[in-house]
Amino acid sequence: MSQPTLEIRFTVNRKRVRVQVPARLTLADCLRHELRLTGTHLGCEHGVCGACTVIVNGEAVRSCLMLAVQAEGAEIVTVEGLSNDEALTPLQASFRKHGALQCGFCTPGMITTAHALLSEEPDCDADRVREVLSGNLCRCTGYIPIVEAVLDARAAYRKSRGD
């Protein structure tokens, strides 16, 4: 028996979208399969690894734990929406500078989580970065370069705040 579907509308990466989705489809699957935004990665699919993190109304959210229908009316930013194709954001450039990725599977979730943190707390210290990123698992880097990259990007966020 086919599942009932619902039409939902939300904004993703500054574009308004309208999709017809099964009621039980996760936001992660909606982004990846309906909207082809495959920069959002799926690892554990039960809220543990953080790979699927996107920004919903300014908050870092695990898109594998949220239903697409719960996004009705929301403003969503995925990793694709943080930069244009021509230039890396200061945070992305900092990840590159510090070698804060290897296979890159965890990186979209690290970047979206760190972006949400730095947007709110551009003066955060290393302990705070570690605390916030403790829910994002990386099997490759050992975390030290990731924390250094986030700390190094703070100046850009302070600047955009107008400090």
Ligand code: FES
């Ligand atoms: S895939 Fe969502 S937290 Fe792991």
Ligand code: FES
């Ligand atoms: S860079 Fe490979 S899992 Fe993080």
